[in-house]
Amino acid sequence: MGVRALVTGRRWELASAFAALPRPLRLESPRGDRAVVVLPAVAWDYRWQRPQQLAVALADGGRPVVYLDPFARTHLAPRFTARPLTPSLLWALLSLPGLPDPYRTTLDPAQAEVLADEVLAVLVQPPAWLLVQLPFWEPLARALAARTGAPVVYDRLDLHAGFAAIPAAVLEAERRLLGEANLVVATSAALAETPSAPVAAIALVRNGVDLERFRLAPPPRNRRPRAGFVGALASWVDADALRHAARARPEIEFFIAGRVEDRAFAELEREPNLRLIGEIPHTAVPQFLAALDIALVPFRDLPLTRAVDPVKLYEALAVGAPVVARRLPEIARWSTLLELYDTPTELPAALDRALADPGAEARAARRAAVVGESWAERAAALERLVAPLVRSLGSAPT
Numbered sequence: 001m002g003v004r005a006l007v008t009g010r011r012w013e014l015a016s017a018f019a020a021l022p023r024p025l026r027l028e029s030p031r032g033d034r035a036v037v038v039l040p041a042v043a044w045d046y047r048w049q050r051p052q053q054l055a056v057a058l059a060d061g062g063r064p065v066v067y068l069d070p071f072a073r074t075h076l077a078p079r080f081t082a083r084p085l086t087p088s089l090l091w092a093l094l095s096l097p098g099l100p101d102p103y104r105t106t107l108d109p110a111q112a113e114v115l116a117d118e119v120l121a122v123l124v125q126p127p128a129w130l131l132v133q134l135p136f137w138e139p140l141a142r143a144l145a146a147r148t149g150a151p152v153v154y155d156r157l158d159l160h161a162g163f164a165a166i167p168a169a170v171l172e173a174e175r176r177l178l179g180e181a182n183l184v185v186a187t188s189a190a191l192a193e194t195p196s197a198p199v200a201a202i203a204l205v206r207n208g209v210d211l212e213r214f215r216l217a218p219p220p221r222n223r224r225p226r227a228g229f230v231g232a233l234a235s236w237v238d239a240d241a242l243r244h245a246a247r248a249r250p251e252i253e254f255f256i257a258g259r260v261e262d263r264a265f266a267e268l269e270r271e272p273n274l275r276l277i278g279e280i281p282h283t284a285v286p287q288f289l290a291a292l293d294i295a296l297v298p299f300r301d302l303p304l305t306r307a308v309d310p311v312k313l314y315e316a317l318a319v320g321a322p323v324v325a326r327r328l329p330e331i332a333r334w335s336t337l338l339e340l341y342d343t344p345t346e347l348p349a350a351l352d353r354a355l356a357d358p359g360a361e362a363r364a365a366r367r368a369a370v371v372g373e374s375w376a377e378r379a380a381a382l383e384r385l386v387a388p389l390v391r392s393l394g395s396a397p398t
Contacts, residue, residue, distance in 0.1 A: 027064035027123075028087035034128035035064035035090075037119060037144065039137035041157055043071035044091050047232070048282030049311060050157060050187070050207055051133055057379035059089040066119065066127070070094040070102055070136075080118045090122070102136040104166070106173045112139035116147055126150060129386050132181070133157055135173035142180070151182035151389035153382070155205075156191045162304030164235065182389050185382065188330050190307040203385050206330075207309045208375040214318035216367040217290035225355055227294040227324070228255040230285055231312055233276070238300045238326065239264035241344035246271040248348040257288060289319045294354045297325035298347070317370045320363030322354040337366050 027035055036058060040051035044067055052067075059065045065088065072095055082092040096111060107115075120126065126148035132141045133155045141152050154177045160166055178184060178195050185205040186192035192204045220226065227245075231237065233256065246254050246268070254274040260266060268274050280288060289295055295316035299305040309330040316323050317337065324347070325331045327340040341350040357363075 027066075027084070027090060029064050030062050033063050034125045035066050035123060037066045037068065037127045037130050037150075039068055039130065039132045039134065039141060041133040044069050046071070047279075048285075050155075053208070053210065053375040054131070054155075054379055054382070055089065057375040058382070059086060061376065061379050061383070062088070063128075063379075063383065064088045064090075066090045066092060066122070068092050068094060068115075068119070068140075070096055070100075070107075080115070082122055092119070092122070100136075102134055103163075104170065106136050106169055107139045109139045109143075112143045115140055116143035119144065120147065128390050129153055131155055131382075132177060135160065135170050135177060138173040138177050138180075141177070151386065152177075152180065153183045153185060153386060153389075154178065154181040156184055156186040156195070159191065159304050159307040162302060162307065183385060185385065188307050188309045190329060194307075205378055205381050205385070206373075207311045207314060208373045208378045209311070209314035209318045209370055211318060211371065211374050214286050214289070214315045216363060217286075217319045217321075219359070219363070220291045220293055222253070222291070222293060225252045225293045226255060226291065227252050227296055227351060228257065228288065228292045229296040229298055229312075230257040230280065230288055232261055233258045233265040234261040235264075236300055236302055236305050236308075237262070237265075238298045238344060239268060241298050241300075241326075241347050242274065242296075243268055243271060244344045245347045245351060246274040249351055252294075252351060255288075255292075285315065286319060289316050289321055292316075292321050294351060295319075295321040295323045297323065297331060299326045299328060299331075301326060301328065314370050314373055317366040320367050322357040322362070323366075324350045324354050334369070337369055 038051065038055050042049055042051050044052060055065045055067050067090065069092060072093065079095050080092060082090055085091050100107065127144065127150045129151045130141050130144055131153050144150060145152050160174055161171055178199050182200065184195065184199050184202040186202060187207055189204060192202055195202065239262065242254065242256065250273050252273065255277055256274065257277050257280045259279045260276065265276065269276055297310055297313050306329055313323065313325065313331060313334065324339045324341065327342050332340065339350040339353045341347050
């Protein structure tokens with residue numbers, strides 16, 4: 001079973017099958033590198049995003065990886081269960097007392113001290129560096145850094161203040177991370193330019209695409225034009241714009257894939273030419289995008305989305321699909337390859353322009369534009385940025 005195939009499994013069925021691991025565990029590295037410990041923003045078996053993609057790309061590039069996963073809402077699993085997904089990638093499942101919500105709180109400092117010991121007990125050598133992607137982890141990053149001297153890299157994925165009802169404690173934890181991390185990397189220019197605390201060093205490392213899986217696809221052969229979006233159906237996606245487009249262009253079929261997280265989307269099923277098809281596994285996303293005449297990025301214009309570098313945009317460009325998207329700062333960088341709109345009322349006209357797409361040459365141009373935007377390139381950029389920090393710790397092997 002491949003690494004990505006595990007995404008579709010049920011985590012605690014997998015956990016129950018985990019064999020007892022020898023401790024310490026030697027993860028393979030062709031260069032003899034020490035591991036990076038990833039403190040991620042999403043569960044391993046959740047929607048496939050930057051955290052999993054970077055973990056796989058780092059491991060594929062020769063860097064051993066430990067991916068900690070505290071997102072389970074169950075007491076049924078052991079507190080700390082680890083399983084190698086590949087010889088160089090370890091997935092560690094955490095069942096934390098009190099079942100804390102990683103998006104609404106921070107890790108208890110006492111739990112962080114215990115977890116730091118658990119993590120280090122699994123490794124032959126201390127980690128080379130720590131990749132932190134959520135404020136929740138700040139106490140554990142501090143504990144691991146204190147024990148090992150490993151540099152802390154904060155991967156700033158989102159504008160946390162842009163989410164609804166984020167507790168002040170989470171924002172304060174991010175401020176501490178920004179101030180204490182040895183390096184901050186950001187996924188968008190907005191996140192790189194507007195940190196909420198002093199930062200020692202900050203670099204822009206945008207999102208990317210798995211070029212092997214998202215290959216240039218031939219044009220679809222649909223009886224009716226098909227437009228679609230795949231992603232979380234949350235408050236930052238513009239349900240009103242989709243409703244307006246469906247009503248204005250009844251000849252177009254709209255397929256919207258994702259878990260409904262905002263009640264506004266439930267009402268869209270009343271539109272006869274719009275289907276909510278639910279969450280699809282990431283393994284099915286390339287085929288979904290390749291079957292579209294138009295790929296949509298229908299975000300609302302919010303502080304949150306102005307700080308987003310959409311992964312689905314890279315993936316749609318990689319399959320060559322015509323893209324219609326809301327004009328936002330990171331999206332506008334690709335304006336020569338997209339059809340952009342500024343208000344929901346402009347979306348139908350943008351769809352018309354996309355359907356007049358000139359064909360194979362334009363599809364190839366879209367693919368060519370993201371050839372240098374792979375996750376392997378992003379992982380290599382991270383390694384280059386972190387290398388001076390690791391060397392500064394002394395003569396220990398990296």
